Amino acid sequence: MTTEDRPELGPEAGQSGLPGHGRGEARRGVWGSLAAFGKAIWYGKEGAPEESVLSTGDEPPPVEYGRLDRWFTRFTKWMSYVAALALGVVTLVCFVDVITWKLFGWTVPSATDLVTYLNLVLVFMAAAYVQTDRGSVAIELLQNKFQKLMRLVTRIFASVLGVGVCLFAAYRGWFRLVDMYNSNAMADGAWHFRLWPFQAVLVFGFVCLGLAFLFAIGRNLSNYRRSRANFAPSPGNTPPDISRQAAGGEG
Numbered sequence: 001m002t003t004e005d006r007p008e009l010g011p012e013a014g015q016s017g018l019p020g021h022g023r024g025e026a027r028r029g030v031w032g033s034l035a036a037f038g039k040a041i042w043y044g045k046e047g048a049p050e051e052s053v054l055s056t057g058d059e060p061p062p063v064e065y066g067r068l069d070r071w072f073t074r075f076t077k078w079m080s081y082v083a084a085l086a087l088g089v090v091t092l093v094c095f096v097d098v099i100t101w102k103l104f105g106w107t108v109p110s111a112t113d114l115v116t117y118l119n120l121v122l123v124f125m126a127a128a129y130v131q132t133d134r135g136s137v138a139i140e141l142l143q144n145k146f147q148k149l150m151r152l153v154t155r156i157f158a159s160v161l162g163v164g165v166c167l168f169a170a171y172r173g174w175f176r177l178v179d180m181y182n183s184n185a186m187a188d189g190a191w192h193f194r195l196w197p198f199q200a201v202l203v204f205g206f207v208c209l210g211l212a213f214l215f216a217i218g219r220n221l222s223n224y225r226r227s228r229a230n231f232a233p234s235p236g237n238t239p240p241d242i243s244r245q246a247a248g249g250e251g
Contacts, residue, residue, distance in 0.1 A: 065222060069215055076129035076208060084128035086118045093118075110189030117187070117198040125207025131162075131212035152224045159213045159220070166210035173203040 093115060097108040108114075146154065177199045186192040 065219055067213075069218070072211065072215055073129075073132050076132050076212065079208065080126045080129040083122050086121040086125065090118050090122065101114050110187060110191040110193075112190040113187040113191070113193075117195065118204075120198045121201050122211075124202050127205055128212045129209035131209060132215060148224065148227075149153060152220060155220045156217055162213035162216075163210045166206045166213065170203050170206035170210065177203055188246065192241045 021025050074226045093108055094112050177196060180196040180199050185195045187195060
């Protein structure tokens, strides 16, 4: 092979033989992949519309359910922010309590009481938004085999049960709240804070969760009427009205 037949080597090809160059390229490739993965998680897939938590579209855009549904969803979302704040306080109290016990031999006063009663805020201020956003775990092994009407009846029946349980719990909790307020019940720890505000959060959380089940009934009825979400036809099946129109067009 003559010198004229040899391919010319560019500057990149010349650097590939340098010591450590392969490791540097691999390192940049790993960091680039990690950066791309992080951007994909943070920004979502480029060019794709924003979707719900469920890939099947079980939560259509709130605008399709009306103004009242949008308002309630936004309100419960702000409630979940309060729950997140309570989670942060619980985490901080537990962290400081462990560190001070290990290093100095003393604990945070009323740490157990704080964690116990803040868990009420953490759970019951977020439960309504979880139900509204369809973030709860649902076992639907048999529902997918039902007909549309039977699926609707099953979902409405479950939501009615949820409304009844939540409102009954709120009703009974109201009497407990009045009793704690009149008796001025206090925590047993070093910090004798009042307990009725936490009971009020529990009652309020049950009321909002019951309302979330009511809105779920309205959403299911709307989805059934419009044949969308879990009531949408299978991708391989053509709705009867569309098939008739296609047959009429061909004739």
